[in-house]
Amino acid sequence: MKKITIGEAARQSGVKVPTIRYYESIGLLAEPDRSEGNQRSYEQSHLHRLAFIRHARELGFEVDAIRTLLALQDDPNQSCASADAIAKARLIEVEQKIRSLTALKAELETMVEGCGHGRIDQCRVIEVLADHGQCMHPRH
Amino acid sequence: MKKITIGEAARQSGVKVPTIRYYESIGLLAEPDRSEGNQRSYEQSHLHRLAFIRHARELGFEVDAIRTLLALQDDPNQSCASADAIAKARLIEVEQKIRSLTALKAELETMVEGCGHGRIDQCRVIEVLADHGQCMHPRH
DNA sequence: TCTTGCACCTCTAGCCGCTAGAGGATGTAG
DNA sequence: CTACATCCTCTAGCGGCTAGAGGTGCAAGA
Incomplete structure (x- = not known):
């Protein structure tokens, strides 16, 4: 030992x-x-x-x-029911998180693509942040 | 006012x-x-x-x-370069996170599917956790 | 007018899962 | 014997809030 x-x-x-x-x-x-x-x-x-x-x-x-x-x-x-339940719960969490992040990804892509690299007052990044109405998804 | x-x-x-x-x-x-x-x-x-x-x-x-x-x-x-950079960095983070969670999802699915709902000593959930060698992805 | 009761105030402490640093003791190689 | 890495305990901090104590402000109903 x-x-x-x-x-x-x-x-x-x-x-x-x-x-x-x-x-x-x-x-x-x-x-x-x-x-x-x-x-x-x-x-x-x-x-x-x-x-x-x-x-x-x-x-x-x-x-x-x-x-x-x-x-x-x-x-x-x-019984492994408890272990199973814990793993399943985690799986559901992960799936939910992936869905949510995928929506965010789309949103961020729109922002970044829309950026003309000009001045702030035309910047799509800032604009979208300031106005949630411009979002693709009403709720994140 | x-x-x-x-x-x-x-x-x-x-x-x-x-x-x-x-x-x-x-x-x-x-x-x-x-x-x-x-x-x-x-x-x-x-x-x-x-x-x-x-x-x-x-x-x-x-x-x-x-x-x-x-x-x-x-x-x-x-210039909106800074705003653009911040949004891009966040986008990369999100993409990375999605990739990582997708791998976890696969792993968890294998664990959960493999569970025969019997006793702990045959439980795939516990087994995989205890032995990383059984993972599909060597690094998470 | 008085009182009820909600909304507001400040302040401190707690959540999770660590991480960092101080200040000191131990263990090992040369 | 000395140098130096590693170990020890303890406290405090991170981010982004959230909860609670203990007190004040304010508007509406009796």
């Missing part, structure tokens, strides 16, 4: 050192043992945990959702 | 009362006159400003960008 320092854990997991400490402080990552000199000493299990957390964060799950997912992972007999 | 209270300004602009005060505090919205009893009294120009800010926020511009855009609007002789 070689001891894994927090820096090493950061390197291997891709999670920054202060972030690892932060995850510990909010109870997302279990407190590791400490060395004689009070330095954190991680086990392999912590690294798995960190990888899980990182991946979930990359997928945009909130910390609370991750907390639930981790708890589910620890209880393999449970 | 009827006086416009902050509540009325909120109603007309769709920006919440505390948010209006917040915009004033960070110097995005000019301080209005005050009534005898120290209550804010807005002009029409403030409402235009608020509409502009709201629209820009809806399009995802950061407060600093909006500050610049407002300054540009006040100086109509200037």
Whole structure:
């Protein structure tokens, strides 16, 4: 059992050192043992945990959702309905966000294309911002 | 000149009362006159400003960008190159975000579809989260 | 006129998920 | 033994608000 320092854990997991400490402080990552000199000493299990957390964060799950997912992972007999629900909810969020951003994209494109690179008082960018009535989509 | 209270300004602009005060505090919205009893009294120009800010926020511009855009609007002789650049930068951001979310969407769909609604230890959601190697996209 | 009750005021603190920095202790290589 | 990286704790800050406490202003109804 070689001891894994927090820096090493950061390197291997891709999670920054202060972030690892932060995850510990909010109870997302279990407190590791400490060395004689009070330095954190991680086990392999912590690294798995960190990888899980990182991946979930990359997928945009909130910390609370991750907390639930981790708890589910620890209880393999449970139904995966909860995990499924969390993932589905996130999927719906993402789909909604994509729709919304796609509308914004269209709006921004119109603005940018309309810009004749002249003076501000003819600038379509400023004009559209000032007058929502010129928008393609009444509500963003 | 009827006086416009902050509540009325909120109603007309769709920006919440505390948010209006917040915009004033960070110097995005000019301080209005005050009534005898120290209550804010807005002009029409403030409402235009608020509409502009709201629209820009809806399009995802950061407060600093909006500050610049407002300054540009006040100086109509200037070239609109800056406004154009800000809008273009935002467009690129949005496009990047859409690409990224589309990848996440695919990932989440795989997870959710793979879930057999059985027990956690066969749950694809948990499994994929725990093992990034199962991802379709090596980097999110 | 008085009172009810909403809208307004300022101020401070909290949200999320970190990130930065101060000021000090530990650990390791030369 | 010294230099230097890494570690420790603690507090404060980021953006863009939002919530709440504790108090004042104001208009309309009895």
